[in-house]
Every structure is written in C-alpha cells, then in structure tokens.
Amino acid sequence: MKQADAIKTYLAQQIEEIKLGAVTAGQVSGDQRLIQDLGLDSLDYATCLLGCEKWLGIKVREEGVDWSQIQTVDQLAQFLEAQQPDA
Amino acid sequence: MILLDDHQPIPDAYTPGGMYRVRVGTDERLVDQARTLWGFARRALRDPLELALDPLAEPDIPPLADLESTRPAQTGCTRSTLTLFSSGTTGTPKPLQHDLASVMQRKRAGETGARWLLTYAPWRWAGLSVMLHVLKSQAILIVPDGLGPETLVRAAEQAGATHVSLTPSFLRRMELTCGEQALRTLPLQQVTFGGEAATQPVLDTAGRLWPTARISHVYASTEAGDVCAVSDGKAGIPQSKLTGERFGFTEDGELTIDGRATGDLWELRDGRYLFLGRRQEMINVGGAKVSPYEVESAALAIAGIIECRAYAVPSPLLGQVVALDYRGEADEKTALRTLREKLPKIAWPAQINRVDTIAMTDAGKTQRIERQNP
Incomplete structure (x- = not known):
C-alpha cells in the first residue's frame, strides 16, 4: 500500500507530464487546487486519475464519491490512498 | 492445407428443410469446418437448404433455444437460406437470414483460374462470402491449416495464391510476423480489404508490396451482406456508392440499409464517406x-x-x-x-x-471493445 505522500509525488509527476512541462513537478504543492490553480481541465483530471489507477493497481470505486470535495492535490492523494484494498 | 474446387464431393448428411448447425472448432479444425461448409454451400446452390451457423460457438451468444422465437420458419423451405447471428447495434444476438440466390446474384463472377486464400474463419460472414465468391467464379479456395499469419503466408506460397481478402489489421500482423520480403514474393493479382476501414496508409502499403495487383476494399456486413467495392486506390467510399433508395444516414452518421441500422458510423468528406467505426467502438x-x-x-x-x-x-x-x-x-x-x-x-x-500482443477477433479485426484492466 502506498502512503498519501508517495501518491502526491506521483501526482506531481503526472501533472507535469499532462501539462507538457508548463507546470513542473517541483512547483506542485499539496494545497493547490487541481483545476483552478494548476489549470487542469476535466480530461486532464480523468487522465491523472487513470494514471494513478494504473500505478496503484486499483480501480476507483465511484459509489458515494463527491468529486466537488476532491479539489486539491492533497485531497486527491488522500482519496487515492483510501481506495487501496489495504486501507 | 487443402484446396477446394468444384470437383469436391457434396456431402449428403444434412437435414433437408432444417437448420444445419455448424459447430465452430479451433484453428486445428479449420480445414474440416471449411470443407463441411464448402460442401453445404455447394449443395445449397443446387437444393433448398437452410444453413445456419451455430451460435453456441460464441461464448457470449445465448444458446439457440433462447432464440427460438426469432428463429426463421423451418417448414416449406423452397429456397436456400444462410442464417448468421449478429449482435448488431443492440448487443443482443439475432439470427439474420439471407436468401442464397440473392446473395449470389449480387456477387460478380471473378476469374475462373483464381486461387483464393481463405484468411477468415469460414463460419463468419467474411469467410462465407469469400467461399461463395469462389464458388460463383468456379475458382479454387486455398484453406490453410490455421489462421495465424505464418500459416497463411506459407499456404499462400505453397498453393500459389493469386487472390486474397483480408482486414487491414491482418495485413499489419502479416507484415510484422513474416516481414515485407516474404509478402512481396506472393504472386497476388488481387488484394481485397474488408471488415475494417482501409485507410490510405494501408492501401499504399498493399500497393507497395504488390505493385501489379488490383487493390480494392469492400463494405459488407452480416446484416446486409455485400454492399459495395472500391478499387480506385483511395480510402473511403465514393458518395455515389452509398446513395439511392436502399441507403440512409441518421443524424449522427449511422448508415441504414433497407431501413435497417448497420451500427457503422460514417463521415462525408470531400465527396467520400470515411468510416469512423462501429457505434459500439x-x-x-x-x-x-x-x-x-x-x-x-x-x-x-x-x-x-x-x-x-x-x-x-x-x-x-x-x-x-x-x-x-x-x-x-x-x-x-x-x-x-x-x-x-x-x-x-x-x-x-x-x-x-x-504490450506484447494486440487482441484480434477470429474475423481478423482488431478487438476494440473488450476492456483491458489497468
């Protein structure tokens, strides 16, 4: 099982790739909002999520998820941490 | 490998007026399946016969009994029919009956001396279609021992295939597995693409490999049978070929033939219809x-x-x-x-x-619907 910090690091790399280097991993901090601050759109967000699913070997369970509550890098990392089977 | 021609014996073991269920085998049984179907197809051209391909062969298709209510009438058979099962656009398999005489009428007779390589499973529409074309042309059908690219190329070399019908995906697979050099040596006079969109790079590749061959692509479906063929070396179908009473398009570009949805989406661009894909894809x-x-x-x-x-x-x-x-x-x-x-x-x-392999159906098409787990 991967901890939220490790997931956050991976997310930062994902965001750098998705933004084609317009944002570097080093510039990404936990309290930044994915859409408003980092400039991701819904497709970027979905791509990011899918990349994490592949990396973590999980399938995100959608039931009861309130996506409006998952806005920052930290929130997404914590959400993904909790999605792992051993969590 | 076997060669099938008009001199093969016609089998007697069938039930006149009844459904003949052809059980699908694996690659190892391909030759037997092709021989059986060839025999029954020849018989059906002579005597009334209802030939249905067994849907039990498909793991995701329900048993025949479940389709009883939509099964075609079995009494008073006066004309030969072919029944194939298609999931169409709804995903629910349904029997589609074709009148054999009409199917044969729409086929153009080809060259008598042609040697066609069977590259599709003979229980699929594409395979049957090749078989019927060969029968109409009184040509020769080369049945390989399996449908793998190496087996096919070997059979084509050994039997001197002059005509081949294949999917664009399969040409790519053959190129990768056997190499361009092996393909170039095949004495092909006719290459016909079907089953998937023949894009311009695919047509150009075929033209480069076999510069003296006629390169064409056809549009056909289990539901409608053979629809049209294009041989001008360009991708897409000229608008005129999909114009007329039989054809229509929905707002989102799905082609209908005789009022029936085909599940195929097209886009009209510069006077040609370009295939976008199956609706489910x-x-x-x-x-x-x-x-x-x-x-x-x-x-x-x-x-x-x-x-x-x-x-x-x-x-x-x-x-x-x-x-x-x-x-x-x-x-x-x-x-x-x-x-x-x-x-x-x-x-x-x-x-x-x-990945190491790209999934392909036994109709030689790239598998685009099955989801791969992350």
Missing part, C-alpha cells in the same frame, strides 16, 4: 464521440509503433476516456507526447500501454 468522452481509427492512424504514423488498438476505458469523471495499446519500440512517454501534438485534445489517450 466509438469512445464517448464526456459526450463527444472519438473514433478509434483516428487515434490508431495517428499512432501508427509514429516511428516505433507497429501495431495498436484504441478503445474506451470507463472514467468516473467523463464516462469514458481513450486508451491505447501498442506494440513496438517507441517508449510510452514519447508516444504520448507525439499523439498530443497530432490529435485534438478530446482524443488524447488518457492511458497508453506498451
């Missing part, structure tokens, strides 16, 4: 439709990608997003960057996987 990214062919064409133009498939994966945020599997030396990051430069954003693969 289209990738619905947040309500926008992405054609897997568009993504695959862009991927195949990247150095180091030799075979690929684009398909939908579920996304909690957008419903579906595009995924791409590919074979080749290209690394995933470079491939992804290149695709992002070439494609509109909606078509960017959200997931890209370098």
